[in-house]
Amino acid sequence: MRKDLPTPCGAGRGVPMKRLLILAVLASGCATYTHTPRLAAYDLSKGYRFEQLPLSSPAAARNSDELFVVLAFSGGGTRAASLSYGVLAQLKEVRFHWNPETKQPETCNEQSARCAAMERSLLDEVDVISSVSGGSFTSAYYALNGDQIFDTNGPFHKSFLYYPVQHDLLSHAVYYPQNWLRLRSRVEIAANDYARNIFGGQTFGALQLRARPYLILNATDASTGARFEFTQEQFDLLCADLSQVPIARGVAASSAFPGLLNSMTIDSFNADGGCGYAGPGTKSDDWVAMAMNDAFINYRRYAAARETLAYRDEARTHMHLLDGGLADNIGLRSVLQSLTSTDRPLATAADGTVTRGGWSLLDKINDPDHPVKSIVVITVNAKTNRKKDWDTKQAGPGTFSVINRTSGVPMGNFSTETLELLREYGFDADLNKPGAPRFYGVEVAFENLADPLEREFLSGMGTNFELAPFEVDCLIDRGARLLRESRSVTDTTPVTFDDFVRKELKGTIGQPSTPHPMTCTDAAGRREIGTRGHYIDLGIEYHVTRGASDDVEDEQGVGVAVRIAKPNGFGATIGFGTQAFDVPASIGGTDVSFGALRLRALSGGLFYARRAGRTETSAGLSVGYGVGSFELTREAREQYGRLGLFGLEADATNVWLAKPNVSVWQNLTSRIAANVSASYVMARPTIRFGPGAPAQERKITASAFQLSGGIGFKIF
Amino acid sequence: MEFVTVMFPTSRGVNIDGAPRGRTGQLLRLQAGTHRFDLGVPADYAPPNQTLAVVGTTAAAPLEVAFTSALSAAPMAVVGAARLPSKKRKTSKRKTTKRKTTSRKTAKRKTRTKKSRAKRSTRTKPR
Numbered sequence: 001m002r003k004d005l006p007t008p009c010g011a012g013r014g015v016p017m018k019r020l021l022i023l024a025v026l027a028s029g030c031a032t033y034t035h036t037p038r039l040a041a042y043d044l045s046k047g048y049r050f051e052q053l054p055l056s057s058p059a060a061a062r063n064s065d066e067l068f069v070v071l072a073f074s075g076g077g078t079r080a081a082s083l084s085y086g087v088l089a090q091l092k093e094v095r096f097h098w099n100p101e102t103k104q105p106e107t108c109n110e111q112s113a114r115c116a117a118m119e120r121s122l123l124d125e126v127d128v129i130s131s132v133s134g135g136s137f138t139s140a141y142y143a144l145n146g147d148q149i150f151d152t153n154g155p156f157h158k159s160f161l162y163y164p165v166q167h168d169l170l171s172h173a174v175y176y177p178q179n180w181l182r183l184r185s186r187v188e189i190a191a192n193d194y195a196r197n198i199f200g201g202q203t204f205g206a207l208q209l210r211a212r213p214y215l216i217l218n219a220t221d222a223s224t225g226a227r228f229e230f231t232q233e234q235f236d237l238l239c240a241d242l243s244q245v246p247i248a249r250g251v252a253a254s255s256a257f258p259g260l261l262n263s264m265t266i267d268s269f270n271a272d273g274g275c276g277y278a279g280p281g282t283k284s285d286d287w288v289a290m291a292m293n294d295a296f297i298n299y300r301r302y303a304a305a306r307e308t309l310a311y312r313d314e315a316r317t318h319m320h321l322l323d324g325g326l327a328d329n330i331g332l333r334s335v336l337q338s339l340t341s342t343d344r345p346l347a348t349a350a351d352g353t354v355t356r357g358g359w360s361l362l363d364k365i366n367d368p369d370h371p372v373k374s375i376v377v378i379t380v381n382a383k384t385n386r387k388k389d390w391d392t393k394q395a396g397p398g399t400f401s402v403i404n405r406t407s408g409v410p411m412g413n414f415s416t417e418t419l420e421l422l423r424e425y426g427f428d429a430d431l432n433k434p435g436a437p438r439f440y441g442v443e444v445a446f447e448n449l450a451d452p453l454e455r456e457f458l459s460g461m462g463t464n465f466e467l468a469p470f471e472v473d474c475l476i477d478r479g480a481r482l483l484r485e486s487r488s489v490t491d492t493t494p495v496t497f498d499d500f501v502r503k504e505l506k507g508t509i510g511q512p513s514t515p516h517p518m519t520c521t522d523a524a525g526r527r528e529i530g531t532r533g534h535y536i537d538l539g540i541e542y543h544v545t546r547g548a549s550d551d552v553e554d555e556q557g558v559g560v561a562v563r564i565a566k567p568n569g570f571g572a573t574i575g576f577g578t579q580a581f582d583v584p585a586s587i588g589g590t591d592v593s594f595g596a597l598r599l600r601a602l603s604g605g606l607f608y609a610r611r612a613g614r615t616e617t618s619a620g621l622s623v624g625y626g627v628g629s630f631e632l633t634r635e636a637r638e639q640y641g642r643l644g645l646f647g648l649e650a651d652a653t654n655v656w657l658a659k660p661n662v663s664v665w666q667n668l669t670s671r672i673a674a675n676v677s678a679s680y681v682m683a684r685p686t687i688r689f690g691p692g693a694p695a696q697e698r699k700i701t702a703s704a705f706q707l708s709g710g711i712g713f714k715i716f
Numbered sequence: 717m718e719f720v721t722v723m724f725p726t727s728r729g730v731n732i733d734g735a736p737r738g739r740t741g742q743l744l745r746l747q748a749g750t751h752r753f754d755l756g757v758p759a760d761y762a763p764p765n766q767t768l769a770v771v772g773t774t775a776a777a778p779l780e781v782a783f784t785s786a787l788s789a790a791p792m793a794v795v796g797a798a799r800l801p802s803k804k805r806k807t808s809k810r811k812t813t814k815r816k817t818t819s820r821k822t823a824k825r826k827t828r829t830k831k832s833r834a835k836r837s838t839r840t841k842p843r
Contacts, residue, residue: 099743118778285734288766290750297771300747341747346735354735366738428717429745430775617768 002144021396032182033465034191036671040236042277044347046230048204048242050128050214050359059146060211062124064105066362066373069126072332073135074415075255075325076382077463080134082161082472084380086479087444088142089150089512091378093480094122096507104373105506121540122505123377128338128359130216130331132324134465135380137198140247142203143215159197161472165465167565168193170535174564175571175607187252187261195248204250205243214359216334216405218324226307227327228319228335230254233345233357236337237311237317239275253321256453257463258407263320271314280345281305287343301343329411330381332418338362339375339425348576349395365429365437374438374504375431377422377490378483381445382475383412385459419443419489425488439488440500444482453521454478460522470528474520480512531614532704534714540711541675548680549701553582553593561675561710563665566609566618574604579626579657579681581702587639594636597652597702599626599683603659614667622659627650628685649690652700657683665712673712680705718770719778720744722753723783724761724792733758743778746770760786 006504040502047054054060097108097118101104108115130141140157142149149156159165169190175178179189195201201570217230228234235242253264270274280289292299327333337343344358356363364372390397397405422441428433431439446459458478461471487494503505513697517524541561546554578600585594603624610617628654632640640648661679668674685703689695722730724740731737731754738744740755754765773779814832 281760283734285752285765287733290733290752293769294749299750299771301747342735342737343731348734355736362747363735363737366742366744368739368742425717430717430719687764715765 005518007556014266020213027176027547031303032185032248033188033265034682035233036238038267039241039277041273042236042239042275043347043358044355047235048130048208049357050231051356052208053212053214054209055211056213062120063127063184063212064098064100064103064125065370066127066365067098067105067128067376068127068364068372068374069122069132069376070212070335070361070378071126071129071139072330072335072377072379073129073131073139074330074379074381074383075133075135075463076322076384077134077255077385078161078165078410078464079458079461079463079475080380080382080465081137082467082475083479084131084442085136085149085156085161086140086376086476086481086512086514087483088123088138089381089476089514090151090480090509091123091126092121092147093510093512094121094501094505094507095119095510096501098125104256107506108469122501122507127573128212128214128216130218130291131254132218132329133255133257133679134463135331136217136251136324137194137381139213139215140217140251141198141473143207143213144199144247145209146210155198157202162469163466164533165193166532167466167535168197168567169465171567171571173563175567175573176285176458177572177574180574185260187256187264187436190256190261190455191246191264194251195246196530199246199248199251199696201246201248203244203246204232207247208243208406216331217254217330218321218331218334219250219256219321220319220324221307222322223316224307224310225327226310227322227324227333229255229647230305231358231401234311236275236277236345236357237280237308238266239270239272239277240267249252254324257319257323257388258326261323261654263322266319268311268319269282270312271317275433278556280308286346291343293634301341304337304343323426324406328414328418329650330379330415332377332379335361335377336418336421336425337427339377340420340600342366360378372437374440377439377441379419379422379443381419381443383415383459384446384461384463385447386459405696423489427434427492428477430466432571438459438504439490440488440495440504441481442486442488442497444479444486446482448477448486449478450485450702451521453523454519457525458522466533467526468529468532470517470525472624474517475514476514477516478520480514484509489535518601531667533565534563534665534667534712535565536714536716537561537672537673537712538627538715539675539710539712541708542641543708546701546705546707547581548705551581551583551700552597552702552704553584555582559708559710561674561708561712563675565609565665565711567611568611570606570608572604572676573620573622574602575622576600578703579683581700581704583630583687583700585636587636588643590639592635592639593633594628595650595687596633597685598631599631599652599655599657599685599702600629603657605659617663618664620660622661624657624659625654626657626685627654631685636690645692645694648693650687650693652702653686653688655685657681671714673714674710675712676707678705678707717750718746719773719775720746720751720753720770721778721780722755723780723782724755729756730754740783743775753782753783763788 097106099106108118129139134221142432148154149586170555173189183186219228222227232242256264288305288308291301294302338359338361340359342362344360347355424441431437446455450453468618484498539561541559543559544556583594583597601624603622605622607618607620630650632650659679659681663677665673665675681704685700687698693698721743722740725838728734728740730740732751746769752765753802756762766781770818
């Protein structure tokens with residue numbers, strides 16, 4: 001039930017479509033969004049929920065509850081996505097044997113059917129992935145497609161990891177007409193782009209049919225600042241049905257970095273009849289009811305209850321979601337909540353059977369019948385640490401740097417505290433002792449790289465959705481290496497990942513068959529990366545115009561060169577510009593510059609563009625309607641004066657014009673690009689003269705070739 | 717993290733906040749805060765439930781939540797926690813008074829040693 005409808009834009013639902021369309025055009029950018037499907041009936045046994053994932057598939061058979069593996073992927077654009085991909089690739093190469101009867105790992109070296117049946121990878125054992133922003137691309141694709149993520153010819157590689165995603169986001173917004181009225185809903189453009197090119201339009205309903213891992217995509221509620229999970233439990237609070245929501249929308253919301261993308265709108269139906277859900281806190285033994293007493297005992301629990309109740313507010317008919325990194329940039333908060341709390345929605349049937357929503361590792365630790373034996377938490381943290389030279393100068397950081405730090409510093413500090421909570425958890429919960437579950441937590445982060453040059457290169461990469469292939473290769477390979485060489489942060493004496501696998505899982509660690517760049521340093525980057533892509537260039541150009549008829553004169557001059565990078569394939573443009581022509585004439589036998597013809601034209605056109613390496617070539621045709629004006633030159637007036645004609649006036653008619661053109665932009669360096677373009681303008685205006693002129697009108701063939709060349713400087 | 721042990725003469729399941737979460741005699745981990753304890757069905761125990769603020773415990777000194785057999789007159793024992801009013805207890809004046817008295821005595825005796833630790837723990841809880 002995906003419908004792209006105009007947003008109310010100040011008007012309520014049910015306003016006639018025609019009026020909305022006119023309003024949308026006039027406002028040129030009233031936000032539009034894909035409406036959220038309503039939940040037919042609240043039911044904890046249905047929907048995308050951890051407890052409802054199928055347990056009977058072959059994949060589920062390779063996943064034991066006694067060994068519970070959780071991954072947390074941080075934000076950080078393609079940098080984070082690549083690093084977490086490297087960790088997945090490494091986990092696939094950790095092989096061990098799990099005895100389903102003893103429910104523990106077993107050494108099994110013989111070539112037998114029994115050993116083969118018991119063999120699995122640590123990736124098979126991943127139960128939950130919680131992710132934010134860039135990390136959400138990797139987690140969502142893996143949760144949906146499993147090992148297909150490693151297909152180097154698959155969409156994840158071809159359309160995301162090694163693809164300039166942000167180039168497409170920009171060019172599709174600018175050159176695809178269907179997006180022009182949605183420029184204020186850039187997150188919707190992104191969601192549609194991700195759905196079409198990466199996630200194949202799949203919804204969360206498709207995830208319900210798959211085995212673990214359970215996917216938690218984290219966004220941020222713009223109003224309350226609370227973490228917003230794309231889980232049915234969260235959507236229950238809004239009486240909305242997650243199963244019909246495209247996965248790409250969850251990923252786009254999770255990565256909707258403020259400024260670049262706007263907030264994503266999710267509908268709430270609490271004021272609209274609800275879904276038969278009484279809501280949290282309505283039963284006396286409900287955790288929310290309990291937690292509302294806890295302001296002075298456990299404020300975190302009390303705040304969680306208040307945040308939960310805030311979603312039931314009938315006045316809140318729409319939720320607006322921002323990048324998940326604002327609430328938790330390493331995706332670890334939901335994991336900590338699960339480790340430290342048994343608070344979750346419950347439904348008790350008449351026969352006393354309890355259906356549980358949410359997921360609680362603490363419940364699993366307490367479960368006397370199926371206790372979890374080992375909990376592994378792997379945090380992939382792609383945080384940057386670029387060198388700043390501010391402190392070597394008198395002048396402080398510039399305005400943009402300050403704005404950047406304003407968002408980045410709190411996020412980084414909060415992440416550090418979150419990691420510390422994870423580290424302390426094992427001690428607080430009295431784990432890792434005889435009779436208690438094993439708790440093994442590691443962090444994959446650039447700061448753990450041994451080589452300072454590699455550390456500097458990787459942690460200095462930008463946060464965007466377009467990295468060079470060399471950078472992606474480095475991130476994948478070093479992500480895998482960082483996991484292999486990691487040490488636990490949750491043990492009194494750190495245990496290496498190698499020891500954990502060999503001694504505790506009785507397994508082996510192989511190397512993934514991903515690219516292995518020898519050195520990943522700034523120097524290697526300069527050699528391998530070459531010229532980076534440009535999105536918007538601004539510069540100067542010199543143009544030469546040659547009249548194609550005797551009616552217009554040749555002309556040359558300097559102008560402004562503007563480039564917004566085009567998408568591959570067809571696109572459309574719309575624009576307003578002025579075409580100027582100098583018109584010659586013979587007055588009284590003397591050739592003079594007669595006047596200046598101007599056509600102020602609103603034009604639209606189609607083009608076809610190809611990007612190949614550093615070169616972007618396009619050919620197109622624009623057609624427009626020009627408002628004509630004509631002004632006699634002083635020279636012409638003087639000549640008419642000599643003939644005894646004074647006070648003559650002239651004007652030009654409005655006219656259609658066409659302009660075929662070809663253009664080539666070449667990125668010379670990462671900052672400078674050169675442009676050559678050729679065009680031909682065709683128009684047939686008429687110059688009409690006022691009273692007293694020797695002629696009433698003159699038909700002009702205002703056609704000219706124009707050749708221009710210029711240089712542009714990358715501003716984005 | 718808080719620690720609780722629910723006591724009952726025989727081994728049986730324990731409900732916390734409306735769902736089965738462990739067994740009697742087992743060291744249970746909970747997050748600090750208000751929790752409701754009961755033993756589910758059959759309801760052959762007393763009191764019917766206990767709503768307690770769980771705070772300031774350790775694995776070595778967990779909160780002990782005691783239930784007695786409904787046939788037995790022995791009162792429950794609560795250690796290291798504040799007791800919140802229970803609706804059930806309000807319905808029977810005589811029984812409530814008796815339990816409260818006993819409970820207060822037990823609590824006074826035991827909380828003296830726990831008081832300072834509980835306070836310290838509450839103060840250090842992050843806000």
